[in-house]
Amino acid sequence: MENQNWKRIFFALYTGQFFSLLSSAAVQFSIIWWLTDTAGSPLLLALAGVAGFLPQALVGPLAGTIIDRHSRKMIMILADMIVALGSLLLFTSMYFSEPSIVLVILVLVVRSLATAFHMPAMQASVPLLAPEKHLTKVAGWGQMISSVSNIRTGSGNVITCS
Structure with missing residues (x-):
């Protein structure tokens, strides 16, 4: 028997995830x-890119193997x-003083690690929510x-100008 509430559950989950991903992208862009603006160093920007994506x-x-052994909901x-x-820590640091570059890089690493678990957990949840025919x-x-x-308002390599 097909669960009639799957669309409502899916819409609620993915609406929340949309705003979560969009705000996360805005923070990354910021x-x-x-x-x-602060350092202006291409080397530092490269390091930030590596810190944001390599982990x-x-x-x-x-x-994926860890996600399969635990609750996807809790992992997300x-x-x-x-x-x-991490974003709150960075905001607080920026509000009261100039944060160290090390703190910014560390926050990028932590955000990247969390995303490594979040995205696959979200994708693995889809077959559990929707009926097979959908x-x-x-x-x-x-x-x-x-x-x-x-x-991401132009920060990713999705928007390019030629």
């Missing part, structure tokens, strides 16, 4: 601009909370949300 690339392949909640706490459509909606959040 951090890059702050580093550009995710290294941990990502292992994250914990990952979102870790990203939010999986293709639902997966398309999920990819659309990921793509829209990756546009």
Whole structure:
């Protein structure tokens, strides 16, 4: 018997995830601009890029096995909370004083590690929410949300000018 509430649950989850991913992308964009304005060093920007993406690339392949052994819901909640706490720590540091570059890089690493668990957990949740006959459509909606959040007001390499 098909669960009739799956659309409501899916819509609620993915609406929340859309805003979470969009705000996370905005924070990432802001951090890059702050580093550009503060240091202006191409080497530092390269280091920030590595700190923001390398942990995710290294941990990502292992994250799937961990996600499969634990609650996807709890992993998504914990990952979102870790990203939010890192952003709050950085905001607090910027509000009261000039944060150290080391703190900014550390926050980028922590955010990247949390994302390495969040994204696969979210993607693995789709088949558990939707009936089999709707999986293709639902997966398309999920990819659309990921793509829209990756546009990031021009910070990603999704928007390019030639």
